[in-house]
Amino acid sequence: MTWPGSPPDAGGDAGRPILDGTGLPGIGNKAGHDRRAAERHDADIVSRLRLPASEHDCQILDLSATGMRVVSPGALVNTGEQVAIETQGFPLFLGTVSWRRNDAFGVRFARPLSEDILQGLISFSRRVRTQRAPRMALNRAAISYFDHNRIDVTVGNIAVGGLMMATHEHLRKGHRNLIQTGQALMIEFPDLLPIGGHVRWTCGLQCGVMFSKPLKLSVAEDIVGEANLASAFIADVRRAQRARGEL
DSSP states (O other): OOOTTSOTTOOSOTTOOEESSTTSTTBOOHHHHHHTTTOOEEEEEEEEEEOSSOEEEEEEEEEOSSEEEEEOTTOOOOTTOEEEEEOTTSOEEEEEEEEEETTEEEEEESSOBOHHHHHHHHHHHHHHHHSOOOOEEEEEEEEEEETTEEEEEEEEEEETTEEEEEESSOOEETTEESSOTTOEEEEEOTTSOOEEEEEEEEETTEEEEEESSOOOHHHHHHHHOGGGTTSHHHHHHHHHHHHTTOO
């Protein structure tokens, strides 16, 4: 893609629509911008974050016609920076970072998306979310590390891409929950290396964690133990690792 200030032949996206201004595909008018600004839709879309000097995996957590909330563990993103979000089957979404908290940040589009682009993203997210990976009940003690905190947790279930865990008490600092959506953390099971991820949702003492990388088969087998090696969860981990060419 061509970033502002780059020479005309510096970009690598010749011919690909970029959603960054009036008159480009997927862009609506100012009235629609104001009307739909508060209409946000939950999403679960794996995408690619493109910065001027680097690229990173990311996930769209929610979106509206005017912007989206994104999480990208490890990406160095600054407020006011121009970024691009690449999602398979859609034009390149170009916008400006409006806020950042840990690995999560908001992207505000220069102009609102048209209704067909917005509904296409919502429909795509729904199709992805219905393909839920097999989860296995676990009920195993672990430790969570985040923001210099070390918290005992219980992992209730696990899948190839994430887990559900519960803290033993409400974790608050003043009026603020210590564990928040988009927060990066590490989960450590006894005698195993920590697993990185970010918080996908919270509800009371429980929260969902999406792993930064899919579990490797050897790690999954160590977590569940000998009694559960024939579970649908282990079969799914094996299938995912085979698809990545690692088996």
